[in-house]
Amino acid sequence: MPETQFELQEKKTDKELYSYQQGAINQIFEKFDNERDDYHLLYQLPTGGGKTVIFSEIVRQYLKNHSKKVLVMTHRVELCNQTSKMLTSFGVVNKVVDSKANLDDHERYSCYVAMVETLNNRLNDGILDISDVGLVIIDEAHYNSFTKLFKFFENSFILGVTATPLSSNKDLPMNRNYDELIPGESIENLIKNDFLARAETYQYDMGLTSLEVGSNGDYTVKSSSDLYTSPSMLNKLLEAYTTHSKGKKTLIFNNGIETSIQVYHTFNSAGLPIMHLDNTATKKQRKHILKWFHETPDAILTSVSILTTGFDEPTIDTIILNRATKSLTLYYQMIGRGSRVLNNKSKFTVIDLGNNIYRFGPWGADLDWEAIFKSPNFYIDRIKDDEAIESTFKHELAEDIRSEFSKSKETYLDINAIYKEATFSGESSKVVLEKSIEQHAYICIENSEDVYDALALAKLLKEDIDNRIQVYGKCISKSTYNFISWLKLDYQKKLNAYLRENFDAVFEQIHGHPPED
Structure with a gap:
C-alpha cells in the first residue's frame, strides 16, 4: 500500500540516543501512561543536551502507539524550521504552520510544527482544527507567550521543554501552568x-x-x-x-x-x-x-x-x-x-x-531546579543586586596603568573603611576624599622625577578616581548623576593643585632629599 503523509515513515534515524536521553523518554512516557490526559509536564535539560532529539523521539513513539495527532510549538521561525527538519530525520512527516502555509491539506498530517503567534492567529480565526491533538510539545517553554494558547488544548497532554524552568515574569511562575517538573541531566554530568x-x-x-x-x-x-x-x-x-x-x-x-x-x-x-x-x-x-x-x-x-x-x-x-x-x-x-x-x-x-x-x-x-520551579520567588529574591555585588569589589589599577606606578608597593585605598573610620571618629565625610587625594598624590610623586611627571601620572588615574567617587557616593547615600560627575571633576582639580603645591615636600619625604632642579 502506498505511504500517505499521515502515516509515520518507518526508517532508522541517524540520531543515536544516549542513555540519559532514553532515561528521560522513559520517565516522560510513564507520565503519559499514569497521569490524566490533560496533564501539564515540564522537562528541563541544559542547552546542548539534545532536547529536540528527545522530543522528536517522543513524537515518533507517540504517533506509532496513539491515534491522536501531535503539535510542536516554538517561539521563533528558525526554531520552527530546525524542529521540522529534526522530526523529519526521525521519520515523522510534519506540516509547518507558518504565515504562508496552505492548510487545505492539514488533515493529512499527524504532526504540526507552528510558531506561537502564527498558530494563535490561525486558531482564533478557526482555520486549523486541533480537536484531535493529543500531545502538545512546547520548546523553550519558559517564554510566557505560549500560555495564551493553553485554552485551546484543555484536553491535551502538554509537555514543555526548557533549559531553565524559571519564568522571566515574576507574576507568571511556571508552576502555575505546569503540574510537575522532571529535571534532566546536570551540566556537570x-x-x-x-x-x-x-x-x-x-x-x-x-x-x-x-x-x-x-x-x-x-x-x-x-x-x-x-x-x-x-x-x-x-x-x-x-x-x-x-x-x-x-x-x-x-x-x-x-x-x-x-x-x-x-x-x-x-x-x-x-x-x-x-x-x-x-x-x-x-x-x-x-x-x-x-x-x-x-x-x-x-x-x-x-x-x-x-x-x-x-x-x-x-x-x-x-x-x-x-x-x-x-x-x-x-x-x-x-x-x-x-x-x-x-x-x-x-x-x-x-x-x-x-x-x-x-x-x-x-x-x-x-x-536545584525542582526547588526553583516550586518556589521561584524565593530564588529570585535571593539574587544579589548590583550594590551588594559591588560592595565586595577591590578596584585595582589596570595592569598597564599599574606598571606606571611600579615603585609603589600598594596603590589601592579602601574608601569604605576610611569612611567608617571617619564616621566613628565624628569627622566630616570630606576627610575621606582628602585622604584619597593625598594617597593618589603620594603614588604619583613616588614614581616621578618632577611635578610634570606627577601631573601626567595623575591623568592615568581617571578610572580609579571614578571608582573611588562611586564608592564614596554610596557611603554618603548621595549618588545622583550630576553630583557624582561634579565630584569627579572637582577631585581631579584638587589632586592637580595638591601636586603643584606639595610636590617638593612629599618628594623629599619619600627620597630623603629634594628633587633635582
Missing part, C-alpha cells in the same frame, strides 16, 4: 561524560549602578548603551579579548544595537576580523554573516540577543558577555552557545563584563 565542554571563566569587576531596570525586569537598552559605548568600556572589552582570546573564534553578546555597532568599529579599527549581526539583518545578510563566522577560524561576531536560541555553532571558542542581565535564562542561553563539543574541543572561554557570574553563580553550578 554532561561535561564529565564529554557531552558538553567545560567553561573557563574570566570575570571583571564592573561598576553597573548607572544601569536602570525596565518594566520587563531586566536592564534597559538605553542605560546599557550609555555605559557600554563609553570609550573606557570599549577599551576594556578590547583588552579582555586581547588578553584571553585573541585569535579564537568569539561570539560577543550586547544589550542594544548601538552598543554592538560601536563594538564592531572598535575591533575593526584594531584590525581584527569582526562582523555585526542584529535582528534588522535580512535573511540573505544573516546567512552570509553566519557562513563567514563558521568558515573563519579567528572570526569575531558581535550580536544582540538573536543568537541566544536556535543557533548552533560548535566551533565557537569564546563567549563574551558584554552586558549585564537579571535573567538567569538569558545568562544560561548565552554561555550555552559555546558549550558544544567538537573534535578535540573540551573547554571554552567565558569573559564576563556584566557581573553576571557574581549575580547567578558559575555556569553549570548545581542548581
Whole structure:
C-alpha cells in the first residue's frame, strides 16, 4: 500500500540516543501512561543536551502507539524550521504552520510544527482544527507567550521543554501552568561524560549602578548603551579579548544595537576580523554573516540577543558577555552557545563584563531546579543586586596603568573603611576624599622625577578616581548623576593643585632629599 503523509515513515534515524536521553523518554512516557490526559509536564535539560532529539523521539513513539495527532510549538521561525527538519530525520512527516502555509491539506498530517503567534492567529480565526491533538510539545517553554494558547488544548497532554524552568515574569511562575517538573541531566554530568565542554571563566569587576531596570525586569537598552559605548568600556572589552582570546573564534553578546555597532568599529579599527549581526539583518545578510563566522577560524561576531536560541555553532571558542542581565535564562542561553563539543574541543572561554557570574553563580553550578520551579520567588529574591555585588569589589589599577606606578608597593585605598573610620571618629565625610587625594598624590610623586611627571601620572588615574567617587557616593547615600560627575571633576582639580603645591615636600619625604632642579 502506498505511504500517505499521515502515516509515520518507518526508517532508522541517524540520531543515536544516549542513555540519559532514553532515561528521560522513559520517565516522560510513564507520565503519559499514569497521569490524566490533560496533564501539564515540564522537562528541563541544559542547552546542548539534545532536547529536540528527545522530543522528536517522543513524537515518533507517540504517533506509532496513539491515534491522536501531535503539535510542536516554538517561539521563533528558525526554531520552527530546525524542529521540522529534526522530526523529519526521525521519520515523522510534519506540516509547518507558518504565515504562508496552505492548510487545505492539514488533515493529512499527524504532526504540526507552528510558531506561537502564527498558530494563535490561525486558531482564533478557526482555520486549523486541533480537536484531535493529543500531545502538545512546547520548546523553550519558559517564554510566557505560549500560555495564551493553553485554552485551546484543555484536553491535551502538554509537555514543555526548557533549559531553565524559571519564568522571566515574576507574576507568571511556571508552576502555575505546569503540574510537575522532571529535571534532566546536570551540566556537570554532561561535561564529565564529554557531552558538553567545560567553561573557563574570566570575570571583571564592573561598576553597573548607572544601569536602570525596565518594566520587563531586566536592564534597559538605553542605560546599557550609555555605559557600554563609553570609550573606557570599549577599551576594556578590547583588552579582555586581547588578553584571553585573541585569535579564537568569539561570539560577543550586547544589550542594544548601538552598543554592538560601536563594538564592531572598535575591533575593526584594531584590525581584527569582526562582523555585526542584529535582528534588522535580512535573511540573505544573516546567512552570509553566519557562513563567514563558521568558515573563519579567528572570526569575531558581535550580536544582540538573536543568537541566544536556535543557533548552533560548535566551533565557537569564546563567549563574551558584554552586558549585564537579571535573567538567569538569558545568562544560561548565552554561555550555552559555546558549550558544544567538537573534535578535540573540551573547554571554552567565558569573559564576563556584566557581573553576571557574581549575580547567578558559575555556569553549570548545581542548581536545584525542582526547588526553583516550586518556589521561584524565593530564588529570585535571593539574587544579589548590583550594590551588594559591588560592595565586595577591590578596584585595582589596570595592569598597564599599574606598571606606571611600579615603585609603589600598594596603590589601592579602601574608601569604605576610611569612611567608617571617619564616621566613628565624628569627622566630616570630606576627610575621606582628602585622604584619597593625598594617597593618589603620594603614588604619583613616588614614581616621578618632577611635578610634570606627577601631573601626567595623575591623568592615568581617571578610572580609579571614578571608582573611588562611586564608592564614596554610596557611603554618603548621595549618588545622583550630576553630583557624582561634579565630584569627579572637582577631585581631579584638587589632586592637580595638591601636586603643584606639595610636590617638593612629599618628594623629599619619600627620597630623603629634594628633587633635582
